[in-house]
Amino acid sequence: MKLIDDKGRIFNKINILDLLFIVLILFLVFLSVIKIFGANLEDLTATDENVNIEFTASIVMDKGYLDVINVGDQLGETKQFLDAYIEDVEVVEVMATNLDQNGNEVVSVDPTMEKAEVVISANVPYKNMSYKLGNQELRQGKIIFLESQFYRYKAQIESVKVVN
Template identity: 35%
Template structure:
């Protein structure tokens, strides 16, 4: 018994091109499942719940004019879509610099050109043990976060995170 016969049949049962076609269909189906489940097939089988969370981000230093475009009540966004969340508080703080003085001593002073902002937002996130996600981003204190509203997108770091009941 030959592996492939003259007619192109594998084990004298199925044509080799039919087998390749079936393998191609299986790869396409697995690719579609991977794409729609966020590259994690477990997403299709586990349940997520939505929780209301309040988090605070500290932006990187920018000129103070940038922060004028953030207003209380702005909707949060990601990938050109609005997320169920709003900005609840904005506080502009000094950007502190540590520089040596003429005597070689380290002195901390506020930066005259750049400021930081503490922006607090309340948003509904998906929770799947142990991960909180807002859109595609995992929310963990200390992570870099691109704070995006309908008007502005700023690089920031998550400094506070609490569940609101």
């Protein structure tokens, strides 16, 4: 008995094209069920594990706008508070590189800008090999939004570390 006979049937039972069509239909039904019930494929295998982390983010803004960030502020997302708090805020001057009249580089303080270096501690889920603060992924170099009851700033993550 051959695997595929002269008529293109597997074990003299079913045509190869019919088998491919049945597999395609089953795959489409599977995707439809996932779409209807709103589950992501990654959620089917992932386990949530909450981890305490501390990350540092920097915000560069016009002078005077960063004064509203205070130690102890609770961060949130879409009008919902998260388990994340500001531990330290340091506002520093922004250095700018310009050219003098001879074409030489001159490093000076930009009088219109300031930079806040913010340290945040949070209890976040570790899911699919990444830390999430609400819907935002936390990793070095990533741009995130720091949002509290009084402000919403775009910040760049400088470092992330797990604390016990």
